[in-house]
Ligand SMILES: Nc1ncnc2c1ncn2[C@@H]1O[C@H](COP(=O)(O)OP(=O)(O)OP(=O)(O)O)[C@@H](O)[C@H]1O
């Protein structure tokens with residue numbers, strides 16, 4: 315039998331029972347659909363997570379202050395001891411001596427309570443250096459960034475994150491630029507608004523979008539390193555002394571990053587013998603870890619979806635077996651007219667493969683639409699990798715072969731006489 | 738007699754089929770059902786053979802063995818001077834396709850194919866290109882008087898018309914012999930005659946050997962020879978031109 319005739323025959327048989335063919339391949343349709351959608355969603359999640367880390371800069375090491383748990387809690391006593399912990403100016407100066415470090419951005423949380431009326435807000439007053447804007451990939455939305463003149467003059471100015479307007483001021487029309495924020499006696503004039511769109515989160519300080527940023531010099535002039543931290547929730551707060559909360563250490567070359575992180579680590583271990591009041595994060599390592607976790611996630615999602623493909627395949631096998639039984643007379647007649655066992659086998663096998671391939675194609679469309687819907691309503695990013703589509707087509711073909719072989723073999727084994735005898 | 742001598746004799750005698758003590762026994766579990774109990778016969782080229790006998794006497798079984806749909810349990814079957822016993826399944830399929838034409842009582846047309854597509858089926862299995870197939874199918878449809886129904890489906894045709902299509906299909910690969918199992922069994926008298934006329938016409942060119950099972954004593958006259966089966970053996974052989982004709 316010519317291949318073209320074989321294909322025409324199988325195709326013809328599929329079209330004979332359009333609804334039945336569609337229903338039969340439903341399992342495959344949903345199987346492939348869910349494989350495509352799951353892979354698209356998990357690839358999307360992966361990309362988002364990785365982008366976030368990568369955007370932070372894989373050429374950076376984040377060194378941060380951790381409140382040591384041993385000296386930490388206020389334990390409901392009325393008397394508060396002075397807690398001195400965290401990264402220091404001395405640390406900064408030492409680190410600047412390292413060969414591979416090109417720049418350090420420092421952040422210091424002033425730990426001032428910021429309220430609107432009587433409501434405490436989760437805004438953070440943070441003093442920082444001028445390179446903050448570039449190093450955290452923030453954009454200026456309005457006004458200007460802190461200037462060297464502000465630094466030199468210790469000006470009472472601030473640049474606020476984009477959420478500050480909504481949280482601190484009523485949602486009015488007018489511009490925030492020029493507005494004043496009074497914080498514990500000092501009044502800061504807003505000179506600019508920034509936003510961070512890559513989801514940067516600092517340890518303990520959260521997003522730049524919720525920060526009120528002031529020059530380090532201003533902070534040093536009006537607030538001392540000491541202060542009272544009410545964030546613990548105690549009535550009296552904790553008396554603390556913290557010099558820096560975060561140091562964003564930029565290396566000259568990504569190749570040195572692990573080595574440099576090692577060195578910083580051992581330096582800090584030596585320098586902070588008293589307690590582990592610091593932490594270190596390397597985005598590159600996080601990136602690699604995340605990539606690994608996400609890959610596992612993708613594999614798990616894919617496997618779960620594949621189970622529905624197998625179920626779909628079994629469904630098809632079932633229907634094809636019934637189909638073979640139903641068409642015994644056709645098989646017998648074909649055999650009498652000269653069809654070889656192999657002709658019958660191929661006819662039924664190709665019918666099954668057509669069935670699954672058709673299901674696969676509809677499934678791909680379904681999967682893509684499904685993920686589009688997810689993106690639209692849930693705002694999850696989805697990524698279609700061409701290999702997920704190739705994989706689906708391959709899998710549905712394989713499902714066709716795997717689950718079509720047995721019914722096709724059954725068909726070929728039909729005794730032509732028994733098959734002809736049936737009415 | 739040596740093998741080559743037998744062959745020579747077969748060729749000169751235009752032998753199509755030779756049965757030597759053919760037996761067919763079905764096994765239903767431990768139960769043996771002997772159906773053919775030693776059949777000897779020879780069909781020659783161009784003969785029109787009738788097979789008659791009571792229901793259950795083994796006529797269809799005989800025809801299935803003749804048509805390579807079934808293999809005998811004992812005895813020798815020579816088809817076109819070749820012993821069938823050693824044929825592979827594929828070879829038998831090829832022979833069914835090229836040398837044997839089947840006509841069934843219930844037509845066995847493919848309901849979803851058109852008339853011309855139905856006629857084409859055996860040619861599909863012999864890998865004849867589509868154009869050539871179509872041309873031949875039309876010729877054959879014309880020959881059985883249905884050239885005007887090419888694109889109809891079997892469900893739109895009468896029983897007699899269906900059987901004519903089935904005959905056209907059986908003839909599509911120019912078989913050496915044609916096997917018909919009660920081809921008029923489902924038809925009324927008038928249509929039966931039409932079918933028999935077609936077979937009779939076919940017989941006139943003396944090219945095709947036709948073997949036909951029938952229950953109808955009326956039609957005896959169209960056969961060259963008739964084999965009467967009873968309980969799996971040939972009970973009686975009648976030559977043509979008996980007293981009735
Ligand atoms: N596959 C089989 N297994 C067991 N017995 C069978 C089988 N096929 C046929 N037989 C038996 O063989 C006998 C002959 O059957 P066959 O079909 O050849 O009869 P027939 O002469 O064609 O009868 P009819 O005129 O009714 O068609 C019957 O008794 C039948 O039961």
Ligand SMILES: [Mg+2]
Pocket residue numbers: 796797798918
């Ligand atoms: Mg019969």
